[in-house]
Amino acid sequence: MKQIARSGLRFVTLLLICGLALQLYFLVRVALMLVIDPQSTSFxxxxxxxxxxxxxxxVWAQDWVSDAQISDHLKRAVIASEDAGFADHHGVEWEAIEKAWSRNQKAEARAEQTNEQLAKRQAARKADAAAPARATPKLVGGSTISQQLAKNLFLSGERTIARKAQEFVITFMLEALLSKRRILTIYLNNVEWGEGVFGAQAAARTYFRSDAARLSAPAAARLAVMLPAPKRFEKQPGSAYVSGRAATIVARMGAVELP
Structure with a gap:
């Protein structure tokens, strides 16, 4: 029994050492971003x-530009759309996460109920009838810009507790070592704006034949609308939804505090 206990203790100690080494790796990578622009992300x-x-x-489009080369309109639009409290929070908005979790639970429950009803209807039909498509819940996120950057830089998109916990740790590293302005600059240079389109400069050129520095408020708002689902919105960047949502964002931009 003592031998088993010693082996177990050694195993746990090794896991802790590996975990600490991983966190040190992330810490060093984040610290380097003080002076080095990350040219690619895990995503x-x-x-x-x-x-x-x-x-x-x-087919890839990405061109890193400095903070001064990104329109303040785009910065305000993205903050208004993605993270209104960006300048004030410390990386995580716990209330937003709680609200998103509650909404997702309800969405999953509705989807499950719908699928049960579809299954009953299918059972009442002929056996060779085509099975209906299963309903999938529309999930929302409560992540801040800092959290999104942490995930995109280093992590996968899987939804697990371990991945989320690591996201929190990296988020706090970003907030502790980098300024809000630097975090926003890195985010805007690496976020996805369509299939193979990454960063503000590539997005501005792709959708408006302009540089990121010259984006108008309406154009910036349209780009901000695309962020939650860029691959979907790039097919219809001028849709009624994008236009309506962009108008709402433009109205909010004046109240946005830039870091």
């Missing part, structure tokens, strides 16, 4: 691999 590398695997080519 971008996974997207490049997906494009290569599925389409056998990588």
């Amino acid at each position: 971008q590398r996974s997207e490049a691999w997906r494009l290569l695997s599925e389409k056998h080519q990588i």
Whole structure:
């Protein structure tokens, strides 16, 4: 029994050492961002691999620009749309996470109820009838810009407790070591704005044939609307929803405090 206990203790100690080493790795990577612009993220590398695997080519648009080369309109639009409290919070908005969790629970319950009803209808039909498509819940997120950056830089998109916990740790590292302005600059240079379109400069050129520095308030608001689902909105960037949502964001932009 003592031998088993010693082996177990050694195993736990090794896990703790590995965990601490991983956190130190992330800490060093974040610290380097004080002076080095990250040229790619974990999400971008996974997207490049997906494009290569599925389409056998990588069509890519990304061009890093400095904070001064990004329109204040775009900064205000993204903050108004994605994270209104960005300048004031310390990385995590717990109330927003709680609200998102509650909404997602209700959405999953509704989807499950719908699927049960579909299954009953299917059972009442002929056995060879085509099975109806299952309902999937529309999930929302309560992540701040800092959390989104932490996930995109280093982590996968899987929804697990371990991944979320690591996201929190990296978020607090970002907030502790980098200024809000630096966090926003890195985010705007790496966030996805369409398939193979990353960063404010590439987005401005792709959708408005302009530089990021010259984006107007309406154009910036349209780009901000696309962020939650860029691959969907890039197909219809001028849709009624995008236009209506953009108008709402423009109305909010005047109250946004830039870091």
